[in-house]
């Protein structure tokens with residue numbers, strides 16, 4: 045409630061000058077419904093509907109035989125019920141019926157919409173569908189369980205778009221572009237190398253982070269091949285996207301098929317992270333929220349207009365009771381119904397800290413150790429004060445939630461905003477402290493000079509699990525494309541070494557490593573910086589690239605195996621990192637550090653990690669005899685002593 049108060053306090057000075065702003069104050073005074081039965085409550089004997097529409101004068105429930113088109117079979121007046129809700133119960137088995145609501149507000153009938161709590165819809169999410177969820181469970185669903193993973197820092201996240209995973213002509217996958225495509229086993233590319241699910245399993249990653257797969261607005265589900273979208277334009281938050289289903293018309297199909305995918309990933313040792321976008325809605329004036337409770341779910345600026353911290357036309361108001369409730373219940377629903385193991389929160393900095401913490405507590409109660417992380421920033425200014433928003437700099441106030449580190453991302457490869465800018469791996473001197481900041485997972489460390497870090501001038505993380513370490517994600521150029529643009533004078537072989545060095549840094553740093561799908565075989569989006577609606581020819585994972593760059597695939601696989609085998613690379617506390625990670629050398633383009641393996645029960649007593657980002661060879665004087673793990677971006681065996689040669693743009697990892 046503190047946040048709502050602060051919002052009101054922030055806007056009160058403007059109330060007298062603008063009548064529209066008065067609504068902002070009124071939103072806080074709207075009745076709050078605390079029951080957990082919003083939406084549909086189904087049984088074979090009856091279906092009960094409850095929606096929250098406190099400003100409505102009347103609300104109609106309309107029943108249809110189809111999800112799109114046709115006339116209503118029935119129109120039912122709903123009963124005004126407690127705390128701003130409207131309710132109605134229909135007797136008999138209503139399963140398969142489609143429905144929508146229309147509210148009379150200020151004497152005007154609003155557009156017909158599904159309620160925000162709808163769990164199933166017809167094609168394109170226009171109408172909700174009465175669903176018996178137990179009928180959507182695949183065989184063995186009651187025994188479906190998530191693989192165990194003791195610590196958040198044990199995670200290796202792999203970010204993937206459902207359609208990209210299989211749509212390539214050479215994916216060897218039958219159900220291209222579908223949930224089921226990613227659940228197929230035994231698929232191979234032209235050279236017989238594994239693709240899709242088997243490839244993910246082969247890589248050894250622990251979490252598959254799927255780009256938005258809730259129902260989004262931009263794709264015509266009845267003609268899904270026509271357009272492409274990442275899906276950051278939410279329509280129905282609690283419904284899987286229909287274009288990924290084999291039948292978008294029957295609301296049960298997408299639910300069942302997505303559960304089949306979750307089950308397949310779990311059976312193959314991987315957890316599932318859902319990319320959620322509660323910060324804005326794809327539609328604005330015509331959104332489901334706005335047709336039922338105009339204005340309430342969104343923040344407004346001082347002049348009464350919609351604020352836009354998302355750069356998508358609106359931003360939701362998580363600090364308002366019913367938006368907060370919606371976010372928390374929606375996430376809890378995905379965990380309970382779909383067995384989701386984690387969430388990546390889009391533009392988390394738009395949300396208030398209290399909402400994120402309440403969500404974290406609720407989700408940890410349902411699934412202890414659930415993985416939560418988000419973008420600790422916004423895409424524009426928000427009327428909600430910085431101090432109460434879930435920004436990167438406030439991560440210490442967040443409970444069991446991590447943020448992406450743009451510090452190491454850009455330290456490694458150069459600014460994502462300045463295309464020509466180089467980073468550590470491409471030979472830019474002076475960014476070593478930004479890389480070191482990432483190596484220690486944004487935690488306090490006596491040997492990091494925070495004044496020289498690119499973005500954060502102090503360690504924002506209190507513990508390593510609060511930092512997600514990455515070199516690239518779906519946004520901006522892929523790492524390979526960024527290197528092609530910024531290091532254009534380098535040969536392809538040199539850029540390959542830079543790429544391997546970047547992934548070496550990501551996978552050996554403390555914190556939680558994060559990989560963008562296909563980076564293990566140098567994924568390119570052909571220079572397209574923002575491919576959110578680019579065709580498959582830009583976005584598809586090209587599975588024959590796996591054959592072309594098998595050496596990089598094997599190297600990345602080796603790094604993941606190394607990380608999983610050695611707790612020294614995933615220490616569980618900032619104190620352990622400060623005590624057991626010691627930088628031996630920091631000079632332009634060169635970082636050398638040791639890890640005290642014995643102290644963290646690693647089978648390697650001492651580990652030496654050397655990163656040479658320079659275009660020139662460097663040497664490092666070894667004390668004593670060391671065993672090789674990685675030498676100059678290759679996994680090697682054998683011992684080494686004396687002067688160690690560090691070739692350009694390379695990683696070397698030795699142990700005793």
Ligand code: CA
Pocket residue numbers: 168169259260261262263265279285286287
């Ligand atoms: Ca959709």
